[in-house]
Structures are given as C-alpha cells and as structure tokens.
Amino acid sequence: MLSTRLASRRLAVPARRWKHTSSRPPLNSVTADDVAHFAKILPQNAILSTLPPSDLHASDIDQYNNDWMGKYHGNSTTVLRPQNTKQVSDIMKWCHERRIGVVPQGGNTGLVGGSVPILDELIINLGNMSKVRSFDPVSGALVADAGCILESLSEHIAPHNHIMPLDLGAKGSCQIGGNVATNAGGLRLLRYGSLHGTVLGLEVVLPDGTVLDNLTTIRKDNTGYDLKQLFIGAEGTLGIITGVSILTPPAPQASTNVILALPRFENVLPVFKTARLHLSEILSAFEFIDREAYDLAVKHGQGKALNEQDVEGAECFVLLETSGGKKEHDEEKLTGLLETLLEADEPLILTGVLSQSPTQFASMWRLREGITESVSKEGKAYKYDISIPLAAFKEVVDLTREHLRKQGLLHEEAVKQVIGYGHVGDGNLHLNVIAAAYTSEIQAALEPFVYELVASYNGSISAEHGLGAMKAHAIHYSKTGVAVDMMKKIKELFDPRGIMNPGKVLEF
Amino acid sequence: MRPTAARLLNILVPVKRCVDYAVKIRVNPQQTGIDTNVKHSMNPFDEIAVEEAVRLRERLKDAVKSIKVVTIGPPKSAETLRTALAMGADSGIHVEIPDSAPSPEPLGVARVLEAIVKRQEGGVDLIIMGKQAIDDDLGQTGQMLAAILGASQATCASKLEVDVEKYVANVRTEIDGGAEELVCKLPAVITTDLRLNEPRYASLPNIMKAKKKPIEKLSASELGVDLTPVLETIKVTEPPKRVGGGKVENVDQLVAKLKEAGFTALST
Known part of the structure; x- marks a missing residue:
C-alpha cells in the first residue's frame, strides 16, 4: 500500500524541516515526560500514547495518524482527546513552552491531508467535546462544542424546525469545528451561503494557550476587526477552534428533488439559467454529475439508478433540489420548469425523475453524495x-x-x-x-x-x-505573492513558534 | 372442444397513502393516534403492487387490457393515485373520505373494493395489492377481499407469472422457513411482499402524462358501504423509553451491579 510517492514524500520531509530550522528553532517531539504532564491535565482514558510506559501499539492510533482515504500518513506517538476548552488551553500552553507541533483534528474527513500530522506532531482530537451549549429557537443561533458531529447537530435542532446551514457527504462523521476550520462548502451553499456568513462567533484556543472568546450570538457587530473570519478556513494553523456559534435557518417545510438526464454538456448552462429563473428562491441545490461519475455511483450501488434505456445517450446529469415553505407552491413552480424543459422545440433534457417520496428523495441524493464513496471503492x-x-x-x-x-x-x-x-x-x-x-x-x-x-x-x-498538506505548495496558483506574504505575517503574529498544524496551508 | 380466445386481463391495484416510512412517528397529544402532519407517500408494498402490474403489461403486452388503481382516503390521497398513474397505471378511482374521518378498517376497505370490482365493466381478473399497510400493519384486507369475492388468493408473493391462455396465476409466496409455489385460478387476489420487485422512479414524461389520466371520484355511500369503524381505539401510547446503560470501572463493580439487578451466580 505504501506507494513510491509516499516513500519519496517521507524522505523529502526532513529536508523541509531543516529549511524550517533556518528561521526558527526546530519543533520537539512528544516525550514520555510530556505525556506524564498531560496526565495531570486529562483523565487517563483521554490520552492515547505509544510512548513508554504505555503498552499501546502504533496500530492502535492508526485511525488518528492516517486520513480516511489512506493517502496521508503521520507518525504521531500521542493523541489527546480533551473534553473542554480549559484542557485544550492547558495542553496548548505546555506545547507552546515545549515547542511541540500540534495537529487539531475533527472527524478526520478532510480531503487534503490537513488533519493528520506530517511528522510526529501531537494530535489533539476534538471528538470528546461534543456538547451543544445552547440553542435559541427564535433567532436560530446554535452554540456548540467544536467536536459536535454535523449530523447530530442537525438532529438536535430538527425538533425546533431548524436545519444546519451546511450539509455535506461526510455529515455523519465530520465535526462542526473542522467544518469551520476548513470553511467547508457542501450542498447547501447555493442557498445559505458560506460559513463566513453563517458563523456568528468562535471560541478559539490560541497557540500559547490563551482563549479567544468570541462566542457571540448576535448577528450584527461592527466593532473593529472581525477576528473570527481569520480562523474560518485557516485549517487549524492559527489556533484550535473549541466552540462555534452558528446561525441556523428555519427548516424548509417542503423539499423535493429532480434528476435530469442531459443529452449534451452544453445544455447544463441553459438548464441552470432556466431553473434559476423559474424556481428563484426555492432552488436549493444544483449539482452536476458527468456520465462516468454517474455510472460509477450506480456500479457501487449508491442510490437507485434511472431507467437504463431512458438515459441512454445522456452525456451528463444534474440534480436539482427545491426547498420552500409550501409544497403546492413549490410543485407548481417545479412543474412549470419541467414542462418548459420537456416541451421546448429542442428539449434541453432527455428525461428525468421527480422524487415521489422522502425515500426516493434520499435515494436520488445518494446518487450524487455517494460518488465520493464509490470513488474510494474503485x-x-x-x-x-x-x-x-x-x-x-x-x-x-x-x-x-x-x-x-x-x-x-x-x-x-x-x-x-x-x-x-x-x-x-x-x-x-x-x-x-x-x-x-x-x-x-x-x-x-x-x-x-x-x-x-x-x-x-x-x-x-x-x-x-482547503490547502492542507496537499496543496500548500501550490497556493501561488491562486494567490498573489503579496497576499501570501500577508498571510505569513498573520501566521507569525498568532503562532510565532510555528507549532500550529505545521506544514499546512503555508509551507514550512 | 376448441379453446376459447384468451381473455384480456383487467388488473386492479388498491393503494394507500401512508406516513412515509422514513418519518419518525409520534403519538399525538390526545393519545388518540399518531401525528399525521408529516410527510406521506404510497405504502411501499402497494408501490410494489403497482410496479408488478406495470411489469406484467410490459411482459404480456396487449394481453393486459387495463391497469386501474384505487385508493380510499382523504383528498390528499389523490397525489398517491397520481404517483401510481405516473408509474404506468391507466386510470384511477378515488373513494374520498373527509380529512376528519377515522381511518377505514380492513373489512370496510374490502367491502369498498368488492363494490368497485362488481361495478367494473368487463370485470376484474387480477387484484394485486400490498400484503399490509405500513401504518397500521394489519395485513388483513387482501384475504378478506378474496373471501368476499370468492376469488383465489395468494399472499406475500415474491414472484408472479400469469398464464393468460390457461387463465391462471403462478405465484411463489413467502412462508415460514421457505417458499411455496401456488397455481391460482383467476380471478385472484395477490398480495405483494418485498422481494417481488424494486419499484421504478416515475419518469418526468410519465409524470406529465399522468396529470391527464382520468381519476373517478366516488364516496363510500355511493358504493353502499358503511365505513364506520367497528373497533374502538381506547388509547395510543409510545413504547416505554429505553433506559441508557451505565459504565462501570472494574469487575467488582460489575458484579455488584449484576447482584443489584437480581442476577446471582449459578450454584454448583
């Protein structure tokens, strides 16, 4: 399984590390003494370490050292699973003093290797911080620990008729803190915007252990620099997010979805324009699936496929979802759209299906959301x-x-x-x-x-x-030199010792 | 004796609008039933029945003369009929009952269906219906209907073939510990089980066409059937909440807990 690429990467890393030492003193590895100190901060079952006297084997912490795709592998000896902000702060204080590199880790569902160590950094897994702190059913402001799983938050607020403003394939494993740290997008972004808009406040433990409490639930606050924005998408390189305050929208009372089979890719754009025109505010997702991706999802049993003959010759598919306040109103709009698409002189679509029940609704989403899983099976x-x-x-x-x-x-x-x-x-x-x-x-x-x-x-x-470990070196393709320099200055300001998620976003 | 010309089949598929199976049901505050202000869809077993009727036509072509779907329920049940029509049925009958009316019981439903079968011109040769509805799980209507009509019955079908020439249905049914092969003379009532087929999506062109298919509206009284329940529901309650487990630190504590709960060591 260990490919030549990874082998070469592992060899290359120490060299990078030397380069790093030219400007800063090197980072230290976690020692048995450090673990003994952590034992004063955390209960024993929150410390997983392979260092003596522990008898844990390296394979026992594999799930923390490797990403879920099996692409990125760290060599950390120690994983800490704190239960509250104070513990995170105490850990960080120690690591700062001792110059120990730290990788904050949520559900470890990232795709760019941002949540696993590059070398042997200490892993701080937030999974034990999973309490909802408060929810205001009137404003929809939800305050929760960073380690809350996205789906369980959805379930928590569902009885109050609210939904999370973001939704992604990994919802059953990913954590809200990780979502915010990586500025995760996902399937609802079209409707509810990015986390830069929906996050109201954050509680962050800075690299030296200071707690930056910004956990407000107010929507408007123009008092100085909006610091929370810096941590959204910083991928844990400026501090560890321990609490999130987020604005949740009211749950749509009716949602339905449609999969359309398109004869040519060129039709996607006109279909999108027509859909936006007809559906306006109820359009909540518009997803594109090319033929190979569709066939792959079908092959791996993700959701029920459309009739084979009907979709013969389809070059690609789109899945669109509507969510609104009234079923009849939405259906009327959707029917209007579908009629326009089907009855045009030159129909833009070959065929399509419209979900008839929540079960079909889920099955059709599965065709799109299941692609990621199918890809890793393939x-x-x-x-x-x-x-x-x-x-x-x-x-x-x-x-x-x-x-x-x-x-x-x-x-x-x-x-x-x-x-x-x-x-x-x-x-x-x-x-x-x-x-x-x-x-x-x-x-x-x-x-x-x-x-x-x-x-x-x-x-x-x-x-x-995000950039993670995978694309840190490639930031220049999307950002100017001036912007990257500015980012480096910000990093230096928050994390002068370079202990926070080293090697991610910005290179060593 | 010369064989008579094969009869063309008229198929009737009764369908029910139920709370969708993905919805978590809750008891209403009056404890008279469940909260019905949630998403509904066609009873999954009925969906299988519709699918089977459509597949029969795809196999037997013109030998299937008509596929009619029927539902008994409040005004919104018309949506369920439209879904069935979009899947490929030809026409529908909606026996409408008021939103406030209690849910009809199997015997009442079987009598309504009997009345509908009797008034169909050309008769009904095959009735395919769900083995049970997932809301009340009674699983009686098919059997009652077959008895009232004096028709053959095969319940919990996992395979269905119709021999039009011989005017029989060859059915495999699910029974405890295995399967049973039955030959039923038509007319027959077949109830469907999960393994019979996997229902299709209704395609957009068919959904559009379904909007133009006829739905006949009737009432139970027009059919001469009284749907007043004969059973009385006294109270509906949720099952007792599951009590979460606890954690123990060591074996001694575990043993103590077990003793507390009344478990004792086997005396040897």
Whole structure:
C-alpha cells in the first residue's frame, strides 16, 4: 500500500524541516515526560500514547495518524482527546513552552491531508467535546462544542424546525469545528451561503494557550476587526477552534428533488439559467454529475439508478433540489420548469425523475453524495476541488483525461478513470482522477498540470477542500505573492513558534 | 372442444397513502393516534403492487387490457393515485373520505373494493395489492377481499407469472422457513411482499402524462358501504423509553451491579 510517492514524500520531509530550522528553532517531539504532564491535565482514558510506559501499539492510533482515504500518513506517538476548552488551553500552553507541533483534528474527513500530522506532531482530537451549549429557537443561533458531529447537530435542532446551514457527504462523521476550520462548502451553499456568513462567533484556543472568546450570538457587530473570519478556513494553523456559534435557518417545510438526464454538456448552462429563473428562491441545490461519475455511483450501488434505456445517450446529469415553505407552491413552480424543459422545440433534457417520496428523495441524493464513496471503492483518488467557470467544467475533465492518455497513463494499471462532478451553482468542480495506486508518475503528470490549467481560467485550485498538506505548495496558483506574504505575517503574529498544524496551508 | 380466445386481463391495484416510512412517528397529544402532519407517500408494498402490474403489461403486452388503481382516503390521497398513474397505471378511482374521518378498517376497505370490482365493466381478473399497510400493519384486507369475492388468493408473493391462455396465476409466496409455489385460478387476489420487485422512479414524461389520466371520484355511500369503524381505539401510547446503560470501572463493580439487578451466580 505504501506507494513510491509516499516513500519519496517521507524522505523529502526532513529536508523541509531543516529549511524550517533556518528561521526558527526546530519543533520537539512528544516525550514520555510530556505525556506524564498531560496526565495531570486529562483523565487517563483521554490520552492515547505509544510512548513508554504505555503498552499501546502504533496500530492502535492508526485511525488518528492516517486520513480516511489512506493517502496521508503521520507518525504521531500521542493523541489527546480533551473534553473542554480549559484542557485544550492547558495542553496548548505546555506545547507552546515545549515547542511541540500540534495537529487539531475533527472527524478526520478532510480531503487534503490537513488533519493528520506530517511528522510526529501531537494530535489533539476534538471528538470528546461534543456538547451543544445552547440553542435559541427564535433567532436560530446554535452554540456548540467544536467536536459536535454535523449530523447530530442537525438532529438536535430538527425538533425546533431548524436545519444546519451546511450539509455535506461526510455529515455523519465530520465535526462542526473542522467544518469551520476548513470553511467547508457542501450542498447547501447555493442557498445559505458560506460559513463566513453563517458563523456568528468562535471560541478559539490560541497557540500559547490563551482563549479567544468570541462566542457571540448576535448577528450584527461592527466593532473593529472581525477576528473570527481569520480562523474560518485557516485549517487549524492559527489556533484550535473549541466552540462555534452558528446561525441556523428555519427548516424548509417542503423539499423535493429532480434528476435530469442531459443529452449534451452544453445544455447544463441553459438548464441552470432556466431553473434559476423559474424556481428563484426555492432552488436549493444544483449539482452536476458527468456520465462516468454517474455510472460509477450506480456500479457501487449508491442510490437507485434511472431507467437504463431512458438515459441512454445522456452525456451528463444534474440534480436539482427545491426547498420552500409550501409544497403546492413549490410543485407548481417545479412543474412549470419541467414542462418548459420537456416541451421546448429542442428539449434541453432527455428525461428525468421527480422524487415521489422522502425515500426516493434520499435515494436520488445518494446518487450524487455517494460518488465520493464509490470513488474510494474503485481505486486511489487524486482529488482536485476547483473553482472554474461553469462552461469549462467538461473541458477541464476532457483535457486532463487527454493529457493522461498522451502520457500513456490511462489504462487499468495506472489511471482508470477521470470523472467530474460538483456544484454548478457555485462554479465548483470536483475533478477526480481514479488510479490503481498512488504513484509518483501519476502525481507528476497531474501536478502542476491541473493547477496551471485552473490558473489559465483564473480559477481557484481549492474551492472548498482547503490547502492542507496537499496543496500548500501550490497556493501561488491562486494567490498573489503579496497576499501570501500577508498571510505569513498573520501566521507569525498568532503562532510565532510555528507549532500550529505545521506544514499546512503555508509551507514550512 | 376448441379453446376459447384468451381473455384480456383487467388488473386492479388498491393503494394507500401512508406516513412515509422514513418519518419518525409520534403519538399525538390526545393519545388518540399518531401525528399525521408529516410527510406521506404510497405504502411501499402497494408501490410494489403497482410496479408488478406495470411489469406484467410490459411482459404480456396487449394481453393486459387495463391497469386501474384505487385508493380510499382523504383528498390528499389523490397525489398517491397520481404517483401510481405516473408509474404506468391507466386510470384511477378515488373513494374520498373527509380529512376528519377515522381511518377505514380492513373489512370496510374490502367491502369498498368488492363494490368497485362488481361495478367494473368487463370485470376484474387480477387484484394485486400490498400484503399490509405500513401504518397500521394489519395485513388483513387482501384475504378478506378474496373471501368476499370468492376469488383465489395468494399472499406475500415474491414472484408472479400469469398464464393468460390457461387463465391462471403462478405465484411463489413467502412462508415460514421457505417458499411455496401456488397455481391460482383467476380471478385472484395477490398480495405483494418485498422481494417481488424494486419499484421504478416515475419518469418526468410519465409524470406529465399522468396529470391527464382520468381519476373517478366516488364516496363510500355511493358504493353502499358503511365505513364506520367497528373497533374502538381506547388509547395510543409510545413504547416505554429505553433506559441508557451505565459504565462501570472494574469487575467488582460489575458484579455488584449484576447482584443489584437480581442476577446471582449459578450454584454448583
């Protein structure tokens, strides 16, 4: 499983570390003495360490050291699972003093290796901080510990007729703190906007252990710099988010979804425009799935497929969702849209299905949300999460596939498939290259090719996944030198010792 | 004797609008029933029945003359009929009851269906229906209907083939510990089980077409059936809440807890 690419990466890392020491003293590894100190802060069952005298084996903390895709591997010896902010603060104080690198970790569902160590940094897993602190059913302000699982928060506020403003495939495992730290986008962004808008306040433990309590529930607050924004999307490089205050919208009283099969990719744009026009405020998701991605999801049993004959010759699919306050009103609008699409002189769609029950609604979403899972069942994935103009979605997938073909890498033993899917409404494409194994050859063929391609459309190399360890070196493709320098100054200000999630976002 | 020309089949599929199975049900504050202000959809077993009727037509082509769906329920049940029509049924009958009326019981439903079968021109050869509705789980209507009509019955079907020439249905039914192969003379009542098929999505063109298919509206009194319940519901309550477990630090505490709960060591 350990590919040559990873081996070479592991070899390369110490060199980076030396480079790092030129400006700052090196970071220290966790020692048995440190663990003994942590035992004064935390109960024994909140400390997982392979250092003596513990008899834990390295494999016991595998799930913390490796990301879920099996792409990024850390060598941490110690995982701490604090239960409250005070404990996090005490841990950070110690690590700051001792110059121990720290990786904050939520559900570890990230896609860019941001939540696992690069070397042997201490892992602080927030999973034990899972209490809802308060919920105001009138304003919809929810205050919760960072380790609350997104889905359990949804369930907590459901009886009050509210929903979380974000929703993503990993909702059953990902944590709200991680969502905020990575500024996760997801399926509801089209409707409710990004976390930069919905997060009302944060409680953050800074690298030296200071607690920055910004956990307000008020919506308007123009008093000075809006510091919380810095931590949203900072991927744990400026501090550890321990509490989140977030504005939850009222639950839509009626939602339904439609999958449309399109004969040509060129029709996506006109269908999107028509849908927005007809549905206006009730349009809550507009997702794009190319044919290969659809077939893959069907192959791996994700949701029930459409009738095979009906979708013959479909080049791609779109899933659109409506959510509104009144079923009849929404249905009327949706029917109007579908009639327009079907009865046009030159129909924009081949066919489609409209969910008839909550069960079908879920099954149809599964076809879209299950792609990520199907991809990992199919092989090892190189995932590129990019923002580009909608019209270029197909072109980018095709160009990447063609490029790999020219390099002689498009066959069963190397790259099996190149697929594209994503959020049309947000101009966000997930370009997935599915390989038999992670190899340095494929890696070299893809990078910087993909980044340069994205830059040529003035796009973003990371729309919603973040930079993590994967793309830290590539930040220049989307940000100017001035911006990167400014970021480095901010990092220096918050984390002068460079202990917070080292090597992520900004290189060593 | 010359064989008579094969009869063309008229299929009737009764469907029920139920609380969707994905919805968590709650007892209403009056404890007279459940909170029905939630999402509804077609009873999943009925969906299988509709699908089977449509598949029969796909296999037997013109030998299936008509597929009619019928529902007994409040005005909103019309949506359930439309879904069935979008899946491929030809026409519908809605026996409408007021929103405030109590849910009809199996015997009443069977009598309504009997009246509908009797007034169908050309008769009904095959009735395919869910083995039970997931809201009350009574599982009686199909059997009662077959008895009232004096028709054959096969319950919990997992496979259905119709031999039009011989005018029989070959049915595999699920029974305790296995399956049973039955040959039923038509007309017959077949109730569906989960393994029979996997219902399709209604496609958009068919949903549009379904809007134009006819739905006949009737009332129980027009059919001469009294739907007044014969059973009285005294009270509906939720099952006792599950009490969460506790954690113990060591074996001694565990043993103590077990003793507390009345568990003792086996005397040897």
